[in-house]
Amino acid sequence: KCPLSISNETITPLDKHLLVSAYMDQRVTGLDLRIIGIFKRDSIQALYCLFCCKGHMSTTTNTTILQHSDNFGFPYVTTDVMCAIPKACSATHVSLVRELGHWTDLKLTWLPIRNIRSIRAEERFNFTVCISTLFGGYNNVLQFAQSLEMYRLLGVNRVVIYKNSCSPELDRLLHGYSQEGFVEMVQWPIDQYLTPSKGWLFSESGGDVHYYGQQTTLNECIYRSMDRSRYVLLNDIDEIVMPYQHSGLMPLMDTLLQQHPKAAVFLIENRFFPKNHFEPSGKFKLTRWSRVPGVNILEHIYLEEPDRNVYHPHKMIIKPRMVEQTSVHEPLKHFGEQVKVPPNVAHLIHTRVGLREGTQLTEDTRLWNFSEELIAGVDKALRRAGLLGQADEPESHTVHPNDVV
Numbered sequence: 010k011c012p013l014s015i016s017n018e019t020i021t022p023l024d025k026h027l028l029v030s031a032y033m034d035q036r037v038t039g040l041d042l043r044i045i046g047i048f049k050r051d052s053i054q055a056l057y058c059l060f061c062c063k064g065h066m067s068t069t070t071n072t073t074i075l076q077h078s079d080n081f082g083f084p085y086v087t088t089d090v091m092c093a094i095p096k097a098c099s100a101t102h103v104s105l106v107r108e109l110g111h112w113t114d115l116k117l118t119w120l121p122i123r124n125i126r127s128i129r130a131e132e133r134f135n136f137t138v139c140i141s142t143l144f145g146g147y148n149n150v151l152q153f154a155q156s157l158e159m160y161r162l163l164g165v166n167r168v169v170i171y172k173n174s175c176s177p178e179l180d181r182l183l184h185g186y187s188q189e190g191f192v193e194m195v196q197w198p199i200d201q202y203l204t205p206s207k208g209w210l211f212s213e214s215g216g217d218v219h220y221y222g223q224q225t226t227l228n229e230c231i232y233r234s235m236d237r238s239r240y241v242l243l244n245d246i247d248e249i250v251m252p253y254q255h256s257g258l259m260p261l262m263d264t265l266l267q268q269h270p271k272a273a274v275f276l277i278e279n280r281f282f283p284k285n286h287f288e289p290s291g292k293f294k295l296t297r298w299s300r301v302p303g304v305n306i307l308e309h310i311y312l313e314e315p316d317r318n319v320y321h322p323h324k325m326i327i328k329p330r331m332v333e334q335t336s337v338h339e340p341l342k343h344f345g346e347q348v349k350v351p352p353n354v355a356h357l358i359h360t361r362v363g364l365r366e367g368t369q370l371t372e373d374t375r376l377w378n379f380s381e382e383l384i385a386g387v388d389k390a391l392r393r394a395g396l397l398g399q400a401d402e403p404e405s406h407t408v409h410p411n412d413v414v
Contacts, residue, residue, distance in 0.1 A: 273345025283363030
């Protein structure tokens with residue numbers, strides 16, 4: 010029998026490598042299980058899977074170790090360990106070992122196998138947003154609340170956030186969203202094991218792993234959501250996938266799938282809204298929000314026209330069961346077609362530092378179509394987190410029809 014030492018942590022060390030989670034994945038012939046990890050590229054050796062089959066140990070089985078092709082030059086890379094589950098084994102847990110054969114020394118750490126139980130249709134979500142690593146004491150509270158409320162208004166059912174660190178104010182905000190079930194917090198203590206980079210390229214930033222393990226968390230979130238969400242959005246908290254010809258995400262996807270029934274990945278073009286350019290009337294410069302740290306996206310309605318002569322990044326809406334591996338801006342392995350969504354149909358509203366100072370800006374007030382419900386939702390969330398006084402009364406923020414594009 011296997012007396013289990015089960016890892017309840019998000020990150021489990023294995024020699025020089027890190028294991029994150031194990032998922033049933035029977036889309037690849039002959040391989041039933043995928044273990045997602047972060048491996049040191051110059052130290053990868055043969056490994057074997059050992060299963061706990063409802064309390065009894067299996068013999069070891071061979072593995073296939075797949076490094077993701079995007080590593081941006083870092084020593085550590087997102088890695089999938091694939092293996093077959095022995096016949097007649099109702100596997101519940103898995104461990105990785107370096108030797109073949111029968112095991113009696115059970116000083117092993119076991120990972121629970123997820124996605125074993127089929128999710129009933131009525132339990133599934135339509136949309137999950139995967140937000141990768143939250144780190145560096147992040148304190149952009151107002152924009153965080155605005156983005157979460159916009160996701161909700163557009164039809165998102167769940168937001169998964171991989172949290173390394175954030176400010177106490179943001180922590181209180183996220184706790185309220187977690188309590189109501191809209192946000193799922195996944196602890197991500199990557200800095201306890203590696204020196205994470207705050208940049209995306211090793212030659213510029215150094216460190217062990219790309220951007221606090223961003224690629225690993227995005228892949229983990231796909232598998233976490235695979236059986237319980239129809240679509241997964243892979244974007245950052247300062248980015249909103251905005252439909253321009255539909256009222257929300259579901260009508261948008263219904264139209265896109267009618268046009269591209271074999272599509273697995275929909276690439277959404279990034280559009281930057283510089284946070285140093287403000288809407289001149291000040292109608293959404295709300296006094297009660299002035300004490301809340303962060304950017305007010307309603308004040309930034311001018312977008313940069315992209316430079317078509319250079320690479321322009323996208324973010325993605327995917328069908329999770331049709332994607333095997335992903336990078337940040339494009340999938341690495343997928344089963345269906347990949348479609349670029351025209352920006353007049355949908356694009357990202359990405360409120361951040363501008364990239365093309367001095368370039369032509371175009372007015373875009375699409376967010377204002379949602380302003381009344383958005384402000385009410387943000388106020389509720391801020392009050393729940395103790396960041397807005399009960400005495401703060403809403404100011405007038407009437408939007409006239411001529412103001413809305």
